[in-house]
Amino acid sequence: MAEKAKTAAMALVLGEKDNVATAIVDIDPGEVPVMFNNGVKKVKVNQPIQYGHKFAVRDVGEDEDIIKYGEVIGISTKAIKTGEHVHVHNVASKRGRGDLEGKGA
Template sequence: MKYIVLSERDNVATALENIPIHSEIQIPLKNNLVKLKQEIQFGHKFALEDILKGDRIIKYGETIGVATCNILKGFHVHVHNLEGTRGRGDKV
């Protein structure tokens, strides 16, 4: 398996190996096919659906941050477009 998704709530998947651009990834848990728009490096996340600026980023069923810009399905999700909220009392 090239990725991990643990919850139907997740809107990102985490790469378990480097995944080339244009790869088509079937996500059975969400009944979803994702065509990657960028290469995704091991340990990094990619969007399983369009995520709008201000939307929560959900990984492993938990909110890990909010989108700082619109992130389209298949794009890389990382510090350039995600503000972390875990462990912060001032963010939900």
């Protein structure tokens, strides 16, 4: 049963603390089955998400850590709603930022 549910999921959440899911098929807007640590739950996705891309599984404020694999992968540059595409347009890297050196960052 669990195996069946697993194959039906269209996106994966990889850590308990994660606020993003990764699409494992191309996703159209609508209710989408997402595999969380404790089973499959539906999340309403509000825009098309390409295979391999991420969307928020809960609302994220501006300047909030983005968590995947249970680890910080960057920081939001604007507020992100549940179901919204999470990528370079709303997330910045915190590392290797030569552009911020000497600017108090």
